Amino acid sequence: MSASTAFVGRGASRFGDSATATARQVFKRGFALSPALRDGLGFTLLLGAVSTMGSAFVPVVIQRTIDGGLLAPGGVDRASVWRYTILAAVIVVLTAAAAYWMRLRLYRASESGLAELRVKAFRHVHDLPMLTQDTERRGALVSRVTSDVDQVSLFLQSYGLMLLISIGQVGVASVIMALYSWQLTIVVWLCFVPLLVSLRAFQRRMTTAYGTVRRTVADMLSVIAEPVVGASVVRAHAVEARTQARIDEAISTNLRANIAAQRLVAVTFASAGIAGGLANAAVVVGGVWLGVAGHLSIGTVVAFAFLVSLFVGPVQMATQVLTEAQNAIASWRRVIGVLDTPADVVDPGISGVALPHGALAASFEHVDFAYPGGGLVLHDIDLSIPPGSRVAVVGETGSGKTTFAKLLCRLMDPVHGRVCLDGTDLRDVRFNSLRERVVMVPQEGFLFDASLADNLRYGRAAARSEELLEALGDLGLADWFVTLPLGLETPVGQRGESLSAGERQLVSLVRAYLADPDLLVLDEATSAVDPQTEVRLSAALERLLVGRTSVTIAHRLSTAEAAEVVLVFDAGRLVQRGHHRELVAANGVYARLHTSWVAQSHLGGGSDG
Amino acid sequence: MSQRSAATGTTRRGLAVLTIGMREQRKLFSVAVAGSLVYGGLTVADAWVLGWATDSVIAPAFASGELAGGLALAVTALFLGIALLRALGVIGRRLVGGIVYFRLIADYRRQVTRRYLALPVRWHAQHPTGQLLSNANADVEAVWGVMMPLPMAIGVLAMLAVGIVAMLTADVVLTIVGLVIFPLLFAINVVYQRLLSPRISRAQALRADVSAVAHESFDGALVVKTMGREAEETERFRAVSARLRDANVAAGQVRSAFDPVLEALPSFGVLLVVLLGIERVLSGAAQPGDVVQVAYLFTVIAFPVRAFGWVLGELPRSVVGWDRVRAVLDATGAMAYGAAKVPGSGPVRLAAHDVHFGHDSAVPVLAGVSFDVEPGRTVAVVGLTGSGKSTLAALLIRLMDADDGQIMLDGRDLRELSHDALAATVALVPQQTFIFDDTVRGNVTLGAAISDDEVWAALRVAQADRFVVALPEGLDAQLGERGTTLSGGQRQRLALARALVRRPRLLVLDDATSAVDPEVEGRILAALRARTAGSGGPTVLVIAYRRATIALADEVVFLTDGRVADRGPHAELLTRSAAYRDIVDAYDQARAAMAAEPR
Incomplete structure (x- = not known):
């Protein structure tokens, strides 16, 4: 890991513009390099949008059941409740089917696209001068075609997918809420605003914390290698105690960095729950208040509470998703950087002389x-x-x-x-x-x-x-x-x-x-x-x-x-x-x-x- | 059938590993579980509050047309209070649970590296470097990865139990839905992880293969390039990448199928609760709030229930990692040292008596080597590639023990000496040395209290002073992975300084100047000779091909087929041993042959 940061740091100038490319440029270039990622992306996203409907529609059934059944002034309308329930069941099944199809497409597209990228980068590395000239950087070049590509694939398939679904869910939930009551929707959003505002700050701190973790990991890996790679030197000079002290210190430093990062994760995670509680209280109190004024039904108020729960998960994960997104973009940028580094020795190909x-x-x-x-x-x-x-x-x-x-x-x-x-x-x-x-x-x-x-x-x-x-x-x-x-x-x-x-x-x-x-x-x-x-x-x-x-x-x-x-x-x-x-x-x-x-x-x- | 029993075996062994982890971090783990229990209990309480609010706050307010201030306050206090307490629970679970995990891996890393330092060099030689590094890193992480989701899984268990109780107090019939859905979720999770974890392991193994091919291909870039093998190498990489891609897609297919099912199931639970709930409310058996409470419960537990799956999914990895880590921790055969010192100071007498090594290999490496070296004398060991010279060097400083025979310093068997006494008496300069991620000074002193003057003196003899002076930070210049990169010759000279600075009484040079320019080598040898010629210089044993190095020696020990074929001064050996002449004089003979051949 140290090698990869050193590579970017020291080799940045050799990679031309790509080292400073913005996220948008990285995506653009990344998709151009892996056409399989782009193929059918529109349909995959459409399926993704469909797949967020199910969980957001269930609260509607709750609302219908309460208003049209349980607490209906005119008595229970069983037929209506059944209709909505069956409709919801159908939507949930469709949603699951769409989710299945979407994921399948996502896995296939991302894996093919990234395998393509990996092989292209590998082939290109063999044409790069630093491979034979700057042998110390070889480890970094290996991570370009291994862990960096893995990082991108992992992101697309987990946090990226989560991001996509979260945005869809929060979006659909907000639309349904707004259809019920725009006033109460604003109230719910306001409960989450402080968290959303502090998101950037949290994320910045988390990026720093994880940066520290990565550095301590690199230091630790290097001293842990001492008793293995340098086994006979350590033995011959009887410096076991010193080596162990160095290792223990590096492990402790890494432990502290990990705990510091974990503290941030725990706090961001917990605060989303607090915002959720606040939103629930606001929904009940505000909902009743609006309801009494004749703007809302009981079912709507309860449905709001259900819809709020769809907000909590995405907000809990948001900081981590953004941090991971940043890491993935950095990895992607590094891979693209390798591909965009001109080969110094170019094969004239078939136009060349034999x-x-x-x-x-x-x-x-x-x-x-x-x-x-x-x-x-x-x-x-x-x-x-x-x-x-x-x-x-x-x-x-x-x-x-x-x-x-x-x-x-x-x-x-x-x-x-x-x-x-x-x-x-x-x-x-x-x-x-x-x-x-x-x-x-x-x-x-x-x-x-x-x-x-x-x-x-x-x-x-x-x-x-x-x-x-x-x-x-x-x-x-x-x-x-x-x-x-x-x-x-x-x-x-x-x-x-x-x-x-x-x-x-x-x-x-x-x-x-x-x-x-x-x-x-x-x-x-x-x-x-x-x-x-x-x-x-x-x-x-x-x-x-x-x-x-x-x-x-x-x-x-x-x-x-x-x-x-x-x-x-x-x-x-x-x-x-x-x-x-x-x-x-x-x-x-x-x-x-x-x-x-x-x-x-x-x-x-x-x-x- | 056997596959299933293997899987249950893995689960059982995985649970055993979990138990060890829980026991070792008992206190913190209890805190994490407590946090998780708080979280689980309060999640159920949240649902209860919503149910209660529906019946006791929302409905009455709508009926009466006004919201009592006390009730509004109560609802707010309950929701917020639960949220705050639950946040504490979450922090306990995630932070303290994380600390448990990080402490365990730190602790096991310390244990594994302690074993590495204790196990003999021979054990190290039998295990690939890459494997040992991954034992201390990736494998240790794999063992304890399961500790992360474990507190959550335990909390969820409590959540389900409390949830069932809460449902029972709400309505017995609605509870049935829970009793159907919860076990179903659990069962699906089990099947899911059984299908997924072998696929994940396979992808993990293939990721290592991809990395191995890339490493090898880039390391051998010069060969690939000069032989024009780029296309073949790319094919090799493409093939292994394609296998990884397919393995990842295979794992993805399982995920694609199960994740949506696990997400949909609680929604069905809610819908079932609604249909049953209407009948129960109409028959007067339940309140609307009860239905809302149970339905909400299904909504909020949908995600946490997955924690079971995470634990189950981590178990196989944990077991495999545990076996690898245990193999290091349980490895035996530490080299036992005595307590003796070599009395006196100044050069020691070295004696090898009937030394055998490599009984287990097809051709023994050393088959009865005997010789002695008087204190302060210099002996060259000469032999063809593969004649056992480096093995002999390793035995002389006791990096390994001979299978048979004795090596003695001033009449004392090496095995009687304490580790410190041994290190203080003998020093080996190997052909290739290890450079620590440390300063130049640290690499020379290795932490011993040695003055800078002495360090410089050693660097001067080793002809390393000039390039160290040229480094901007001099002795404080950082070497190693993130510091200055040294050439092979510079590394050799630093290794020599590292040995000289300790003022050993026996110095063993194993082809220690092979990567140094002939001119520089000449200067090193001259400086060494000047140093050893003075009284109190060490006894020296050199292994070399070059005549200049051999010339340094008072005497030559000529090794052939693991035995001492001859010994004596260089000039004598030249005259009486044709085999010796063939090695040492190869260039001269070639030149003579060339001169004889008219061109």
């Missing part, structure tokens, strides 16, 4: 790049990579290596200049061709919670088991594979966490190899693998990638030593390029990095040190 098969040439033409709201992280990168070459990229952390790799795969677009493959601007290449020909293996080998085979098939969906085994063999990983308990069917766990970091990287590599790309980009893809396996892997890759282009971002300079061309980045600029031998000889950044690396990997005396 890349030719075979090794790809790549070129950067005066490329600048900056993350939104930040300064340039790449300055005027200008280079070309001939087809089939093996390129290594080196530089310190923050030098722009990974950004370079991401631009090469079009995970984002340059702010200035062009990135081309075989002379075609990447922005003109259609995605299905691009993603097929160009594959990147990121540093953190992310796996899906499925079997090893399923994860490998992410690279090639149609691959048969024999092909998967063959790929593992090709990369020299057969030894590792036999240690897996269930072979290809071994479950890798959430995010692949049943495997070690190094093993996850191995799977990612095999996955990329199966994808059979013409340009392979490795971003420190073997950083967690032990040296022996890493060397074996890179030898295998070198053999297998003959005739393809590869760009490797290297953590260890051994990779650079083996590359045909080394690109050296420093502070966002390409400062050196050439073969390892030339670069070592030149007095520059590379020579410094290399000296430092050699010093480290050879301290203590190596075999050829």
